[in-house]
Amino acid sequence: MNFIIATVVLILIIIFRYFLLAGAFWLGFYKSKLQSIKKRQIYDFLPDSSQQLYEIKWSMYTSIVFGLSGVVMGLLWQNNLTQIYLKFDQFGYWYLPASFILTSLVHELYFYWTHRWLHQPRIFKLFHKVHHHSVTPSPWASFSFHPVEGVIQALALPLIVLVVPLHPLVVLIYLTAMTISAVSNHLGFEILPQNSEKFLAKWFVSGVHHTQHHRYYRYNFSLFYPFLDVLFKTEHPQFSRDFRTVFDKKAK
Template sequence: MYQYDFTEPENFLILTGLMFLIVVFRYTFVAGIFYLVFYIIDPKSTRSRKIFQTSASKEQLKKEIFWSTFTSILFALAGAGMVVLWQLGHTAIYEYIDQYGWWWIPISFLIATFIHETYYYWLHRWMHKPKVYRLIHKTHHDSHITSPWTSFSFHPGEGVLQSLIIPVIVLFLPMHYWTIVTLLTFMTLTSAINHSNVEIYPKGFYKHWLGKWLIGATHHSLHHTQYRYNFGLYFTFWDKWMKTESAKYEGNFEKHTN
């Protein structure tokens, strides 16, 4: 990694380009698999689990892919900036697992997801203030019926705000670089799950000790229709603590998993 000086403009542009390809590949691969399975190969098998029986229009899908590509550029810039900060010694990223031990890998992952969840929940609520909503968040909500391609469909302003948190976390939280890669992959995967318009979790999962804390398509679809509820990213705990979880969630989950 350190054989290249990424503070050099040319190397930084190359790094950003590589980061862009990685982000686009991850987004396309994950969203593409969900779309292929749920909408192309065997849509009948998931019909009873669809939140909305009507699928997103082709025009909407084109807009989602356009905005997601733009978001990928912003995420790539943030990722390249994070690498530069690491190279300059300004982050807590480490290379060798024995520096903190294997036990720290899952702990740092959980701490990072908690921080990310907290940041996103309150950012999300702020973005629903009328003036802010119209300015930057409406682009995402234009997808009333979500699809796996909705997951990165953000206005550039929202894309910037979402791209900042991971670089900030690694400034102070020691994380192995593969833990960061895992976190970013987890973010992409869960976003595709939440926007897929198909409930993938089993019947009664919302009552399970783990399931009651995880957000799925039923949970997040209610946010896209009700707006004032279900602001979480990965987990439901902030919605539960702040009384912003939709009262329709459990009933809808039962309905979509019969």
């Protein structure tokens, strides 16, 4: 019974966080009349309501999967099978931000290679095409996955805490940051500063970077940092041009 209650509560929390964060970006960008916002629009036309409802539907399935994975991680912790610790200074205060960065780098490796695998033709047709139904995704697409892909995504953090010591606060902040990143990269607006294609956008995945992935499929598989795309020559060759084009266009 406790397992069922914990699962339901966690699923509801994840759904709430999804609607809170995706909804905030949707309201702030899709409903804005400000030219300073409109000039950041990547697409010529924003996704219609039918596509957005499609994304929300699949995101609900993913939220269930994510909730289950959270409960599994909790059970692993209760049985002393994880490296989760409770004392803030157990490894020194410096380790808190360091563990956040380490987790993001390990997750980047996991995501990049599982993402490449999901683009194998047969696997793509079975699972990943649900996400790529959104050629021009909206913020609601941030969780829009087939349940099997949702499981693959959800396994990352439970696997990481088996070997990397993490404080629960770091886990919570990381999950929130991950959701914000997913929402902003599917937003359809570029939130990085103008002229940052030679600096910030070289180090962090941007809206334009992930939009190219949805348009061209064969490029830009990264999650947070594009260094693996650069290393394995999967970054779109015209990324810098497309980034500049967003700001060169007249405000819509």
